Amino acid sequence: MSLATQSPDKLTIIDTIEELHFYLKEALVLEHATIPPYLTALYSIKPGTNLDARNILRVVAVEEMLHLTLAANVLNAVGGTPSLTYAGFVPTYPTYLPNGETDFQVSLMPFSKEAVDMFIQIERPAKKNEGKRLIKRMRRQSCLARLHHERDPELHFYSIGEFYEEIIEALDRLYEQLGDALFCGDPKRQITPDYYYSGGGTIIPVVDIESAKAALHLIVDQGEGHGGSTAGEDGEFSHYYRFQQLRLGQYYRTGDAPNQPTGERFEVDWGSVYPVKTNAKVADYPLEDAELYAAAKEFNNEYFSFLKQLEEAFTGRPEILIPAVGQMFQIKELANALMRNPIPEMEDVNAAPTFEVGPPTGPTR
Amino acid sequence: MSQRHAMANAVDYQTVSTTFYDAVIIGSGVAGSIVAKSLSEQGHHVLIVEAGPAKDMTLAGFNQYVDRFHAAVTKDNNAPFPKNANAPSPRSPDTHKLLPGQPGTDGYFVQNGPLALDSTYTRVTGGTTMHFQSTTLRMLPEDFKLRSRYGQGLDWPISYEDLIPYYRQAEFELGVSADVEDQAYQGIHFEPGYVYPMKKIPASYLDKAVAKRINDWQVEVEGQSVSLKVRSIPQGRNGMPNPAYDNGKGYVPVGAVSTHQVEIGERCQGNANCTPICPVQAKYDGRKTLNKALRTGRVDFLPQAVASQVRIDPINGRVIGIQFKAYHNPASPEHDQGVARGKLFVLAANAVENARLMLASGLHSTSGLVGQHLMDHPYLLSWALMPEVTGTMRGPLGTSGIEEFRSGAMRHKQSAFRIDIHNEGWGWATGSPYPDLADMVDNKNKFGHELQQQLIDRISRQLLLAFMCELPADPSNRVTIDPQYKDQLNNYRPVISFNISDYCLNAIAYSRHMAQRIFQRLGAEDYTHYDPSDYGYVTYQGQGYVFRGGNHFAGTHVMGTSKQNSVVDSHMRAWDHENLYLVGAGSMPSIGSSNTTLTLSALSFMSADQMLNALKSS
Numbered sequence: 001m002s003l004a005t006q007s008p009d010k011l012t013i014i015d016t017i018e019e020l021h022f023y024l025k026e027a028l029v030l031e032h033a034t035i036p037p038y039l040t041a042l043y044s045i046k047p048g049t050n051l052d053a054r055n056i057l058r059v060v061a062v063e064e065m066l067h068l069t070l071a072a073n074v075l076n077a078v079g080g081t082p083s084l085t086y087a088g089f090v091p092t093y094p095t096y097l098p099n100g101e102t103d104f105q106v107s108l109m110p111f112s113k114e115a116v117d118m119f120i121q122i123e124r125p126a127k128k129n130e131g132k133r134l135i136k137r138m139r140r141q142s143c144l145a146r147l148h149h150e151r152d153p154e155l156h157f158y159s160i161g162e163f164y165e166e167i168i169e170a171l172d173r174l175y176e177q178l179g180d181a182l183f184c185g186d187p188k189r190q191i192t193p194d195y196y197y198s199g200g201g202t203i204i205p206v207v208d209i210e211s212a213k214a215a216l217h218l219i220v221d222q223g224e225g226h227g228g229s230t231a232g233e234d235g236e237f238s239h240y241y242r243f244q245q246l247r248l249g250q251y252y253r254t255g256d257a258p259n260q261p262t263g264e265r266f267e268v269d270w271g272s273v274y275p276v277k278t279n280a281k282v283a284d285y286p287l288e289d290a291e292l293y294a295a296a297k298e299f300n301n302e303y304f305s306f307l308k309q310l311e312e313a314f315t316g317r318p319e320i321l322i323p324a325v326g327q328m329f330q331i332k333e334l335a336n337a338l339m340r341n342p343i344p345e346m347e348d349v350n351a352a353p354t355f356e357v358g359p360p361t362g363p364t365r
Numbered sequence: 366m367s368q369r370h371a372m373a374n375a376v377d378y379q380t381v382s383t384t385f386y387d388a389v390i391i392g393s394g395v396a397g398s399i400v401a402k403s404l405s406e407q408g409h410h411v412l413i414v415e416a417g418p419a420k421d422m423t424l425a426g427f428n429q430y431v432d433r434f435h436a437a438v439t440k441d442n443n444a445p446f447p448k449n450a451n452a453p454s455p456r457s458p459d460t461h462k463l464l465p466g467q468p469g470t471d472g473y474f475v476q477n478g479p480l481a482l483d484s485t486y487t488r489v490t491g492g493t494t495m496h497f498q499s500t501t502l503r504m505l506p507e508d509f510k511l512r513s514r515y516g517q518g519l520d521w522p523i524s525y526e527d528l529i530p531y532y533r534q535a536e537f538e539l540g541v542s543a544d545v546e547d548q549a550y551q552g553i554h555f556e557p558g559y560v561y562p563m564k565k566i567p568a569s570y571l572d573k574a575v576a577k578r579i580n581d582w583q584v585e586v587e588g589q590s591v592s593l594k595v596r597s598i599p600q601g602r603n604g605m606p607n608p609a610y611d612n613g614k615g616y617v618p619v620g621a622v623s624t625h626q627v628e629i630g631e632r633c634q635g636n637a638n639c640t641p642i643c644p645v646q647a648k649y650d651g652r653k654t655l656n657k658a659l660r661t662g663r664v665d666f667l668p669q670a671v672a673s674q675v676r677i678d679p680i681n682g683r684v685i686g687i688q689f690k691a692y693h694n695p696a697s698p699e700h701d702q703g704v705a706r707g708k709l710f711v712l713a714a715n716a717v718e719n720a721r722l723m724l725a726s727g728l729h730s731t732s733g734l735v736g737q738h739l740m741d742h743p744y745l746l747s748w749a750l751m752p753e754v755t756g757t758m759r760g761p762l763g764t765s766g767i768e769e770f771r772s773g774a775m776r777h778k779q780s781a782f783r784i785d786i787h788n789e790g791w792g793w794a795t796g797s798p799y800p801d802l803a804d805m806v807d808n809k810n811k812f813g814h815e816l817q818q819q820l821i822d823r824i825s826r827q828l829l830l831a832f833m834c835e836l837p838a839d840p841s842n843r844v845t846i847d848p849q850y851k852d853q854l855n856n857y858r859p860v861i862s863f864n865i866s867d868y869c870l871n872a873i874a875y876s877r878h879m880a881q882r883i884f885q886r887l888g889a890e891d892y893t894h895y896d897p898s899d900y901g902y903v904t905y906q907g908q909g910y911v912f913r914g915g916n917h918f919a920g921t922h923v924m925g926t927s928k929q930n931s932v933v934d935s936h937m938r939a940w941d942h943e944n945l946y947l948v949g950a951g952s953m954p955s956i957g958s959s960n961t962t963l964t965l966s967a968l969s970f971m972s973a974d975q976m977l978n979a980l981k982s983s
Contacts, residue, residue: 251624264423264624
């Protein structure tokens with residue numbers, strides 16, 4: 001059925017299993033894409049300082065990994081195959097995310113008020129666009145996720161929330177058509193609480209329509225929240241409000257109204273941050289400083305190898321998550337090493353991981 | 366004006382002095398917190414009086430402990446905690462070799478001897494579980510009948526069977542990681558279908574290297590052939606939840622304690638310095654239970670208040686109130702006095718502190734046994750270099766042990782013991798890695814790459830075996846008080862009289878011998894050396910050994926069958942004071958070869974049940 005023959009308010013985007021797989025794969029891209037910015041901000045905070053800020057950033061980064069894993073579980077359950085290692089899976093920063101009428105920029109930047117405002121933008125629950133799930137928008141060259149219609153590149157999802165709504169509704173639609181045959185994936189590929197822990201709520205193995213929707217609802221809940229309250233159904237505060245705590249310098253308590261936290265106050269030492277370069281690229285590191293250049297490449301190799309491990313874990317070997325967790329410590333150390341070092345010949349600017357990550361493409365430089 | 370506390374339920378001494386509680390609990394360690402949780406969850410209004418400050422219920426407060434530990438020069442088990450002259454804790458660096466007739470008075474304890482005991486406990490919110498290793502083993506059924514079976518020490522008035530449902534509750538509360546299949550040995554048995562909340566902590570590479578040569582090795586012990594096995598240690602730290610736990614309901618690990626949502630500590634990361642302090646709070650500590658109690662909204666918490674006297678009605682022996690000294694600043698003795706009143710009273714301040722408080726109040730009990738039968742586990746350490754690099758400094762400290770010596774005919778002649786394989790190298794025995802480094806640099810003139818290689822070769826091959834020996838109850842081992850010895854708040858300091866019987870020394874000597882045989886079998890080079898100037902040096906049958914305290918104080922208010930032969934009944938209620946309970950390891954008539962925390966936790970649940978009955982009928 002072509003777009004032209006569908007009436008605008010009954011526009012459905014996902015009609016087939018293949019389209020469902022496509023959008024679930026986009027969900028993987030989306031959930032992963034905020035991790036490098038959160039990690040950059042987190043690791044740029046000088047060790048021993050800003051404990052509260054570090055914990056908030058860390059909690060959110062860990063929950064994004066939970067979302068990534070949940071999306072992989074759903075994709076696996078409906079017979080798809082998660083992949084995290086193809087060229088373009090990790091976006092080139094700065095990149096763009098949809099939010100209502102505008103796209104806004106997402107960058108790799110050190111911890112700062114600006115960075116926190118950017119994170120708040122990412123997680124902001126967008127107002128529903130009165131039934132218009134898609135809107136016409138200029139196609140950007142670099143976009144966080146191709147949250148646009150597969151067939152019409154100018155039609156974008158209004159927001160991340162709409163994106164997931166569509167997937168959830170599609171699951172219902174396809175389940176009505178296909179019944180349990182929809183969930184044809186190998187149950188052994190499901191990531192269970194054995195191998196995945198931490199992240200505000202246990203990982204949901206997906207085996208049927210209820211668990212599939214529960215997994216996707218958890219992603220939405222944890223990100224933007226639930227029906228105008230600060231916390232999701234499990235009482236965990238959503239990312240949007242977690243970040244807001246950082247700007248307000250005060251914690252939320254269960255039951256607080258939005259924008260009115262009543263918990264403990266805390267200090268943020270915005271100055272206790274390494275002055276790392278925003279959106280750093282390997283090309284920024286002079287060849288003369290072979291050590292810095294090599295460290296930057298090593299980070300990217302480690303990160304790519306980490307994605308490869310995740311992919312392996314998501315495609316039938318969940319036990320690989322255990323060494324993958326070990327590798328995260330390695331990544332943290334490499335990130336710290338970079339961020340502590342100034343870039344030669346730049347005034348007061350330190351190096352940062354570049355996340356230029358993908359399969360080897362041939363000789364560089 | 367009282368200090369502003371970091372906790373919502375912290376009250377001041379004026380509030381306490383004008384409130385009548387259902388229960389007054391002295392001590393916020395694991396025992397006190399379990400009782401507080403059990404009572405408050407059933408609707409009772411509870412007061413906890415804690416000698417230490419309440420600054421560690423937040424992540425930032427806890428991390429100060431971690432930072433202090435990292436900065437400490439001497440890394441003893443109380444190094445994370447600030448000195449508090451108003452509620453001092455014993456510290457092992459305060460221990461010195463005793464000269465005959467001269468008590469050792471450094472630090473908090475007064476060591477009467479003949480042997481100096483370097484065991485400690487910790488007077489902070491959360492208690493001694495803030496520094497323990499979290500080895501959570503059950504006792505053996507035969508441990509409860511030490512006197513009847515082996516003619517040593519005392520019998521319990523209850524059996525292992527009686528404790529089974531309470532062991533289950535304790536294993537839930539402490540969050541124990543273990544596989545049932547590994548733990549059903551020497552009479553230990555479980556309810557049908559029981560599994561632990563979480564699966565066993567994986568064995569370290571070092572454990573596996575030792576197991577290769579030790580598993581199935583047949584050893585002759587008192588005419589019996591025993592087959593040794595390197596076995597996973599049940600531990601109160603977060604591992605992989607077992608989906609089969611609680612009839613398939615599963616288990617959600619309890620992570621870090623915090624007043625706001627953080628997600629840390631849901632699983633052990635393997636930090637080697639986790640004893641004393643786990644940097645991520647994956648290890649159990651009493652605050653996790655205290656937190657649950659506080660969340661009921663029915664618990665008042667009074668920190669920086671040291672109980673100083675138990676006041677008794679002279680006619681009927683009931684407790685009227687417990688007097689306390691509420692100090693404002695740990696550095697200054699200035700304090701206010703108050704009295705806590707309630708229907709029933711629980712002393713949960715630790716075996717030594719409970720006894721000290723009772724004696725300070727003139728309460729020796731009809732049996733006269735308050736303070737007597739002080740027990741602990743003396744440890745014998747032996748250390749060697751493995752033939753190959755087997756890895757060290759990957760925590761947690763103890764993942765496997767050898768349990769075959771916990772029972773058997775030998776117990777007629779010598780103590781039972783168990784063996785811990787230590788993952789952190791020779792640390793406890795020699796202070797490694799620091800002396801190794803100092804030796805290589807200062808004496809052997811190594812630097813650069815060669816220094817690196819030698820460090821690896823040395824430290825990564827270190828194997829420490831710790832033999833934990835039972836010490837049966839002996840009335841001459843005791844806690845007493847003496848008006849000469851008081852602390853800054855003018856409370857009595859504990860006077861410790863401690864000796865190791867020949868029965869236990871037999872086990873210590875045997876352990877040394879067994880260590881030599883194990884090292885031989887492993888092809889390891891024995892580096893064990895006992896220095897006669899060490900405070901823990903003892904000679905026995907012409908040989909010298911050094912023992913270390915196990916930090917498992919027990920027996921100071923034993924339970925028994927009558928007021929003549931014990932201080933408390935089998936529910937930990939004082940025979941002489943019907944509304945007074947003394948919970949903790951102090952009530953245990955024997956300790957077997959089992960670290961005391963799990964058993965004392967089970968007893969606390971059992972005692973709380975009795976308290977609930979008492980409150981219902983009052």
